[in-house]
Amino acid sequence: MPSPDGTLHAITANRLRDGVVVFLAAGGAWVESFADAALLTKAEAEPALAAAKAQAEGDQFGVDVYAFEVERADGAAQPVKMRERIRALGPSVRLDLGKQAAA
Amino acid sequence: MNHIAPGARAGIYHYDAIDRRFVGERVEQFRKQVDRRLAGELTEEEFKPIRLMNGLYLQLHAYMLRIAVPYGVMSAVQLRKLAEIGRTYDKGYGHFTTRQNLQYNWIKLEDTPAILNALADVDMHALQTSGNCVRNVTTDQFVGAAKDEVVDGRVYAEILRQWTTLHPEFTYLPRKFKIAISGAASDRAAVRVHDVGLLARRNEAGEAGFTFYVGGGLGRSPFIGKLVREWVAEEDFVAYLEAILRVYNQYGRRDNIYKARIKILVHELGLEKFKAEVEEEFARLRGPKYRLDPAIVAEIRTHFAPPPFEDLPETSDALARAKAENPAFANWVAVNVAEHKAPGYAIATISLKPPGGIPGDATCDQMDLIADLAERYSFGELRVSHVQNIVLAHVKQDELFALWQQLDAAGLGTANAGLIGDIIACPGLDYCALANARSIPLAQALSARFADPVRQRTIGELGIKISGCINACGHHHVGAIGILGVDKKGTEFYQITVGGDPTLTTAIGDILGPSLTEEETVDAIEAIVEVYLAHRTEGERFLDTLARVGHGPFKERIYAAD
Numbered sequence: 226m227p228s229p230d231g232t233l234h235a236i237t238a239n240r241l242r243d244g245v246v247v248f249l250a251a252g253g254a255w256v257e258s259f260a261d262a263a264l265l266t267k268a269e270a271e272p273a274l275a276a277a278k279a280q281a282e283g284d285q286f287g288v289d290v291y292a293f294e295v296e297r298a299d300g301a302a303q304p305v306k307m308r309e310r311i312r313a314l315g316p317s318v319r320l321d322l323g324k325q326a327a328a
Numbered sequence: 329m330n331h332i333a334p335g336a337r338a339g340i341y342h343y344d345a346i347d348r349r350f351v352g353e354r355v356e357q358f359r360k361q362v363d364r365r366l367a368g369e370l371t372e373e374e375f376k377p378i379r380l381m382n383g384l385y386l387q388l389h390a391y392m393l394r395i396a397v398p399y400g401v402m403s404a405v406q407l408r409k410l411a412e413i414g415r416t417y418d419k420g421y422g423h424f425t426t427r428q429n430l431q432y433n434w435i436k437l438e439d440t441p442a443i444l445n446a447l448a449d450v451d452m453h454a455l456q457t458s459g460n461c462v463r464n465v466t467t468d469q470f471v472g473a474a475k476d477e478v479v480d481g482r483v484y485a486e487i488l489r490q491w492t493t494l495h496p497e498f499t500y501l502p503r504k505f506k507i508a509i510s511g512a513a514s515d516r517a518a519v520r521v522h523d524v525g526l527l528a529r530r531n532e533a534g535e536a537g538f539t540f541y542v543g544g545g546l547g548r549s550p551f552i553g554k555l556v557r558e559w560v561a562e563e564d565f566v567a568y569l570e571a572i573l574r575v576y577n578q579y580g581r582r583d584n585i586y587k588a589r590i591k592i593l594v595h596e597l598g599l600e601k602f603k604a605e606v607e608e609e610f611a612r613l614r615g616p617k618y619r620l621d622p623a624i625v626a627e628i629r630t631h632f633a634p635p636p637f638e639d640l641p642e643t644s645d646a647l648a649r650a651k652a653e654n655p656a657f658a659n660w661v662a663v664n665v666a667e668h669k670a671p672g673y674a675i676a677t678i679s680l681k682p683p684g685g686i687p688g689d690a691t692c693d694q695m696d697l698i699a700d701l702a703e704r705y706s707f708g709e710l711r712v713s714h715v716q717n718i719v720l721a722h723v724k725q726d727e728l729f730a731l732w733q734q735l736d737a738a739g740l741g742t743a744n745a746g747l748i749g750d751i752i753a754c755p756g757l758d759y760c761a762l763a764n765a766r767s768i769p770l771a772q773a774l775s776a777r778f779a780d781p782v783r784q785r786t787i788g789e790l791g792i793k794i795s796g797c798i799n800a801c802g803h804h805h806v807g808a809i810g811i812l813g814v815d816k817k818g819t820e821f822y823q824i825t826v827g828g829d830p831t832l833t834t835a836i837g838d839i840l841g842p843s844l845t846e847e848e849t850v851d852a853i854e855a856i857v858e859v860y861l862a863h864r865t866e867g868e869r870f871l872d873t874l875a876r877v878g879h880g881p882f883k884e885r886i887y888a889a890d
């Protein structure tokens with residue numbers, strides 16, 4: 226459920242061994258697709274981020290773990306900032322590369 | 329014995345056994361460090377400085393590996409290896425940078441030791457491409473070939489490579505340290521925007537010596553390097569530089585990363601005090617024990633002996649005929665070919681800036697082709713320029729047409745060196761974790777807008793340089809037109825500066841007005857060009873007209889309409 230202020234969050238990292246962008250899914254697994262990321266309220270995001278950081282570093286799984294804002298546009302969730310949109314898709318100048326290419 | 333240079337023809341330094349052993353040991357060391365990191369024996373906090381020391385950064389989509397190309401010069405064999413690595417471990421391309429280096433964008437940490445090993449096979453590495461050390465020294469991409477060259481900067485850049493690599497005193501400087509050398513009448517290495525900029529010259533007796541500029545730099549606070557000494561004799565070259573580094577090491581602001589570069593030290597101490605400190609240190613160091621032995625210089629110079637040029641007439645009839653028959657080729661020669669010191673030879677710039685393309689990117693197939701062409705036409709050697717192009721420095725004028733035909737067929741025949749389409753752009757928000765805005769799409773839109781070769785030549789010499797954040801990796805401060813990406817409440821905006829100049833008449837550009845959206849920026853640049861063309865008098869470059877008429881007419885045209 227969206228928080229009262231309406232802002233949703235998702236949690237992301239780069240996978241340690243190959244640098245691939247990953248997102249935290251519901252249940253605590255890390256997934257490669259933003260579409261599968263858990264969308265959290267602000268209140269949920271803080272403890273989830275702390276836990277994800279501890280887990281990612283503890284398991285040597287991910288680095289640079291952080292939370293970012295997500296908005297809903299026409300029913301679909303998308304990152305608010307261009308930076309995270311580009312991380313979720315791949316370089317905007319090479320549509321043949323990154324996650325956007327897999328589709 | 330050497331497995332890198334094809335014969336002894338290419339003007340490339342040959343590693344000796346010590347270099348080779350050292351690089352090999354570093355690869356093995358890093359392999360173990362990666363293993364320990366993946367096994368959890370090292371935390372990210374512990375590991376990060378180690379990976380950075382080996383050129384491995386984390387960007388948005390993956391790790392990025394920055395390969396050192398010492399003073400921008402490499403052999404065809406080395407380029408072919410870079411292509412092979414790009415195919416095996418990356419996504420089939422690489423990015424040539426303003427630091428005369430190559431970056432791969434999609435590297436896996438777990439593959440990195442194997443990549444470094446492959447590089448070591450051709451005497452290459454990723455050392456001194458990151459961290460607070462003396463970085464890979466850069467120089468004129470026409471070095472050893474230019475008609476206006478006075479001193480061959482490669483010799484001294486190589487001396488610095490040997491001297492700084494593993495030098496314990498320079499491993500933990502307050503901040504990164506960038507040195508550029510130019511030994512020609514025109515500065516193609518942007519020496520005055522480096523921590524130390526060196527002009528190699530000759531005195532009346534014909535002896536080599538150096539003019540030292542210190543404290544130049546771009547980034548958050550741009551500074552133009554200040555003249556610290558007009559003449560340092562060759563034998564004092566290393567001692568004087570060491571004196572500078574010592575003063576910096578002692579007084580540099582380690583407390584504040586934004587004030588840690590030597591430019592801030594020179595600025596805060598004041599030039600006179602800084603000079604006095606350096607001279608005092610130099611007086612202490614200088615002496616019979618600390619001089620650059622002419623025998624060492626001579627020995628290193630042998631590695632850069634001119635390739636076996638044929639005795640040719642000054643000009644080529646074949647070239648004249650080909651130009652007469654093929655206007656596109658004639659245009660490429662006029663724009664991308666520079667004069668060589670050997671009669672009958674020429675310097676060819678291969679533009680990595682096709683209209684609408686990504687500045688500095690080359691596919692691995694293109695790299696292979698360039699390597700082949702370097703072998704066929706330029707003694708197996710090539711250079712990366714700080715403008716993100718490739719240079720074949722020793723091409724027979726007779727063979728320029730054949731070279732151009734093959735380049736053109738591979739999309740590498742763009743004729744825009746030094747013109748408005750020859751844009752420098754940093755990776756920006758498409759790749760870089762520090763970016764505020766994208767740089768590449770703007771470069772693409774601009775090079776497409778100005779694609780017409782006739783229009784480009786009409787506009788003449790005009791450098792556009794784009795950075796995606798204030799770190800200024802795209803040199804925007806010294807662009808005749810500079811563009812800086814900024815983030816305004818989550819939207820990408822661009823700030824235009826005009827009047828920057830990277831040559832010896834160095835200037836930092838001035839902000840023209842409020843920042844604009846991407847689309848507005850492209851239109852604004854076109855408007856700037858139109859205003860220039862309307863105001864220029866015979867023979868004036870953009871910078872000349874701007875200096876004469878001031879910002880007024882440009883501002884008015886772009887901002888008055890609102």
Ligand code: HEM
Binds near residue numbers: 425426427545803
């Ligand atoms: C992951 C990518 C990169 C990172 C993290 C990065 C980081 C930085 C930072 C932090 C600075 C400012 C230094 C200071 O002011 O003290 C800087 C400056 C600079 N970088 Fe980069 N950079 C990246 C990519 C590049 C690329 C691709 C190039 C070449 C095209 C480049 C060339 C330069 C240059 C020429 C400067 C300005 C000169 C100076 O040091 O004052 N960098 N970079």
Ligand code: SF4
Binds near residue numbers: 761
């Ligand atoms: S200028 Fe900024 S955005 Fe561009 S490469 Fe440098 S750090 Fe990244």
